[in-house]
Amino acid sequence: MDKLDFVALANQYKTELFENVVPFWMNNSLDTSHGGYFTCLDQSGKVFDTDKFVWLQARQVWLFAMLYNKVEQKQEWLDVALNGARFLEKYGHDKSYNWYFSLTREGKPLVQPYNIFSNTFATMAFGQLSLATDNQHFAKISKLTFDRILERKDNPKGVYNKAFPGTRPLKNFALPMILCNLSLEIEHLLDARLVNETVDNVITEVLDVFYNKDYQLILENVQIDGRFSDTFDGRLLNPGHAIEAMWFIMDLGVRLDRKDLIKKAKNIILQTLEYGWDKKFGGIFYFMDIKGHPPQQLEWDQKLWWVHIETLISLLKGYQLTGDKKCLEWFHKVHDYTWSHFKDTEHGEWFGYLNRQGEILLPLKGGKWKGCFHVPRGLYQCWKTLEKIAENNNYRGR
Amino acid sequence: MDKLDFVALANQYKTELFENVVPFWMNNSLDTSHGGYFTCLDQSGKVFDTDKFVWLQARQVWLFAMLYNKVEQKQEWLDVALNGARFLEKYGHDKSYNWYFSLTREGKPLVQPYNIFSNTFATMAFGQLSLATDNQHFAKISKLTFDRILERKDNPKGVYNKAFPGTRPLKNFALPMILCNLSLEIEHLLDARLVNETVDNVITEVLDVFYNKDYQLILENVQIDGRFSDTFDGRLLNPGHAIEAMWFIMDLGVRLDRKDLIKKAKNIILQTLEYGWDKKFGGIFYFMDIKGHPPQQLEWDQKLWWVHIETLISLLKGYQLTGDKKCLEWFHKVHDYTWSHFKDTEHGEWFGYLNRQGEILLPLKGGKWKGCFHVPRGLYQCWKTLEKIAENNNYRGR
Numbered sequence: 001m002d003k004l005d006f007v008a009l010a011n012q013y014k015t016e017l018f019e020n021v022v023p024f025w026m027n028n029s030l031d032t033s034h035g036g037y038f039t040c041l042d043q044s045g046k047v048f049d050t051d052k053f054v055w056l057q058a059r060q061v062w063l064f065a066m067l068y069n070k071v072e073q074k075q076e077w078l079d080v081a082l083n084g085a086r087f088l089e090k091y092g093h094d095k096s097y098n099w100y101f102s103l104t105r106e107g108k109p110l111v112q113p114y115n116i117f118s119n120t121f122a123t124m125a126f127g128q129l130s131l132a133t134d135n136q137h138f139a140k141i142s143k144l145t146f147d148r149i150l151e152r153k154d155n156p157k158g159v160y161n162k163a164f165p166g167t168r169p170l171k172n173f174a175l176p177m178i179l180c181n182l183s184l185e186i187e188h189l190l191d192a193r194l195v196n197e198t199v200d201n202v203i204t205e206v207l208d209v210f211y212n213k214d215y216q217l218i219l220e221n222v223q224i225d226g227r228f229s230d231t232f233d234g235r236l237l238n239p240g241h242a243i244e245a246m247w248f249i250m251d252l253g254v255r256l257d258r259k260d261l262i263k264k265a266k267n268i269i270l271q272t273l274e275y276g277w278d279k280k281f282g283g284i285f286y287f288m289d290i291k292g293h294p295p296q297q298l299e300w301d302q303k304l305w306w307v308h309i310e311t312l313i314s315l316l317k318g319y320q321l322t323g324d325k326k327c328l329e330w331f332h333k334v335h336d337y338t339w340s341h342f343k344d345t346e347h348g349e350w351f352g353y354l355n356r357q358g359e360i361l362l363p364l365k366g367g368k369w370k371g372c373f374h375v376p377r378g379l380y381q382c383w384k385t386l387e388k389i390a391e392n393n394n395y396r397g398r
Numbered sequence: 399m400d401k402l403d404f405v406a407l408a409n410q411y412k413t414e415l416f417e418n419v420v421p422f423w424m425n426n427s428l429d430t431s432h433g434g435y436f437t438c439l440d441q442s443g444k445v446f447d448t449d450k451f452v453w454l455q456a457r458q459v460w461l462f463a464m465l466y467n468k469v470e471q472k473q474e475w476l477d478v479a480l481n482g483a484r485f486l487e488k489y490g491h492d493k494s495y496n497w498y499f500s501l502t503r504e505g506k507p508l509v510q511p512y513n514i515f516s517n518t519f520a521t522m523a524f525g526q527l528s529l530a531t532d533n534q535h536f537a538k539i540s541k542l543t544f545d546r547i548l549e550r551k552d553n554p555k556g557v558y559n560k561a562f563p564g565t566r567p568l569k570n571f572a573l574p575m576i577l578c579n580l581s582l583e584i585e586h587l588l589d590a591r592l593v594n595e596t597v598d599n600v601i602t603e604v605l606d607v608f609y610n611k612d613y614q615l616i617l618e619n620v621q622i623d624g625r626f627s628d629t630f631d632g633r634l635l636n637p638g639h640a641i642e643a644m645w646f647i648m649d650l651g652v653r654l655d656r657k658d659l660i661k662k663a664k665n666i667i668l669q670t671l672e673y674g675w676d677k678k679f680g681g682i683f684y685f686m687d688i689k690g691h692p693p694q695q696l697e698w699d700q701k702l703w704w705v706h707i708e709t710l711i712s713l714l715k716g717y718q719l720t721g722d723k724k725c726l727e728w729f730h731k732v733h734d735y736t737w738s739h740f741k742d743t744e745h746g747e748w749f750g751y752l753n754r755q756g757e758i759l760l761p762l763k764g765g766k767w768k769g770c771f772h773v774p775r776g777l778y779q780c781w782k783t784l785e786k787i788a789e790n791n792n793y794r795g796r
Contacts (some may be wrong), residue, residue, distance in 0.1 A: 109562040164507040298697035
């Protein structure tokens with residue numbers, strides 16, 4: 001593959017971001033009466049439900065603040081971010097920075113702050129926005145929310161935890177995985193020692209504890225001491241989740257100048273794809289059981305947008321940082337599947353949920369879990385990584 | 399359709415029950431070391447996980463006690479029921495008859511008693527077993543467990559309820575629906591006034607409150623005052639759930655000699671089937687949105703065993719009690735789909751989970767939610783109802 005292909009690909013991702021996806025959300029998601037965003041959008045972008053999910057509100061604030069910080073200081077992008085941030089600041093938390101899971105259109109709390117990831121995405125949102133605005137108030141919200149995460153991290157569900165204490169204590173992959181990303185996201189707000197401690201800890205958790213050497217795959221849940229648990233939760237794999245975490249690890253590898261981390265992450269990406277790719281219909285499975293038993297998740301064989309987009313990012317970063325041609329071969333395969341199945345050429349933006357056969361399962365563009373996040377973040381990350389690959393090739397070519 | 403067809407059909411259901419399904423569970427599910435039952439069984443009946451889910455433990459106790467009470471006083475059936483009952487009695491609850499959701503193989507509590515349906519199935523199990531054994535101790539367990547249900551019924555999830563109080567109070571269809579069935583199940587243990595009060599109340603809830611006159615369908619959730627809630631929860635339909643409830647209502651209609659209830663229930667069955675039947679691939683959808691919006695449930699289009707089996711019972715009872723030929727037409731259609739898609743002709747018992755196309759999604763015979771309950775109960779109910787239809791025809795024919 002020569003330089004020109006990478007330039008063309010970079011342009012494809014960039015064009016999709018700025019001419020399709022960003023306009024779709026700017027045109028359809030803004031609640032100009034109450035603030036915040038509508039995320040339940042049908043195929044054409046029409047609002048079909050007005051509930052506001054804090055994960056998605058925060059992620060959209062982050063996305064537009066990130067574009068403002070990293071691409072161009074467009075006032076209209078900052079305005080979109082502020083529209084969500086002001087709503088969230090006023091209604092999103094219990095005044096102690098425990099963020100609710102969902103709110104009514106007007107901002108009344110619907111679901112209690114049982115879900116720690118509402119906090120992680122609020123931390124990201126206000127951290128990125130504090131960079132965009134240089135507003136110390138936003139920085140403070142981010143920092144105080146992050147403190148709540150650290151306080152809650154050993155029992156994230158708190159009083160809503162239904163596990164009987166002591167019988168089968170497990171820990172879950174999602175929090176260390178998100179903390180990999182978050183520790184870089186809000187580095188500017190944290191004490192250097194806290195960042196280093198957090199980073200060291202999450203790298204060990206992700207690459208040594210949740211990574212199972214026997215299977216060479218990352219598990220969603222392990223025993224507190226790191227041992228394998230031969231139970232439904234312990235056998236659970238989420239290939240997209242594991243692959244997404246690997247680009248967070250590679251970003252940390254670049255930041256810490258640790259080639260060992262990058263190489264290990266790249267290998268895990270390739271192993272996980274070999275295991276998680278559907279040889280019959282194409283695409284990556286949503287959930288699997290590491291021993292091949294039936295998983296509890298009835299949606300196990302579905303093909304989800306974020307799984308495929310995060311995989312594209314990881315493969316490109318893997319190729320850019322290690323030069324392993326296998327990353328490029330897989331990238332072409334996943335790229336073809338993703339663009340031909342998820343992109344809606346008729347009404348804009350991308351579908352989120354396909355069945356195993358790759359047909360549309362739900363025609364929505366946004367809902368309770370899909371908002372303005374994985375598609376534009378992925379397009380941005382792929383665009384920038386493809387540009388770097390093209391530059392490297394150019395440099396090598398001279 | 400003449401008398402002989404009904405006799406042959408009755409025999410088909412009876413034979414399947416006693417020559418396939420009951421032996422499958424007797425051969426594969428008994429934990430002879432620790433008591434209780436294995437329910438996570440693969441296609442061939444082999445145990446793939448040993449966790450014990452209280453819903454399924456209690457339902458299997460009920461099923462074998464019911465066969466003993468209603469079909470034949472076989473000691474081996476009573477022994478199977480007692481094997482589960484002794485395990486449940488010892489390990490299943492917190493000593494105040496709040497029943498855990500799940501236990502380890504040995505009986506240690508895994509998941510707290512957050513789910514009120516663990517109580518409803520324990521009530522059924524010990525109620526039916528008290529009839530089989532004339533043991534007042536089992537009767538007492540059933541009665542005390544039922545008291546806990548009545549105490550908890552206005553906030554079934556208790557401390558595990560994640561809804562923020564007051565913002566959008568909804569009530570759910572499942573509890574009144576189960577109480578329809580439970581009030582007849584343990585009538586022998588309750589004060590007649592309590593039975594009458596409960597029955598009156600649940601009939602109103604099911605047929606007037608959750609039944610939406612505009613749509614002519616039963617909703618899964620309504621506002622406390624019975625109004626429609628135009629939200630994800632408020633728009634949710636579960637056709638199998640609504641249709642199952644209708645045979646509980648028809649049983650109450652027989653018990654109370656109220657033809658109006660029977661007729662209304664029969665009409666709801668037919669309306670729900672028209673709405674919930676998949677015109678493209680056949681089978682009944684699992685979840686739908688009453689306004690046609692995308693539901694939150696990713697498994698919405700799957701075809702589940704219990705949905706189809708409960709529908710067969712309701713259609714046969716509807717035909718037997720009202721003579722409406724539409725019930726019979728639908729019965730043939732659902733019968734053909736069910737037997738050709740769910741029955742495993744190779745390894746015995748029935749599959750539980752098919753995709754929209756009717757292909758096997760999970761090859762298991764039992765898991766977290768599928769145990770020894772809907773298939774044998776449905777075969778028993780269809781067998782006995784077909785016998786009644788055959789007798790009626792015979793009588794008419796003379």
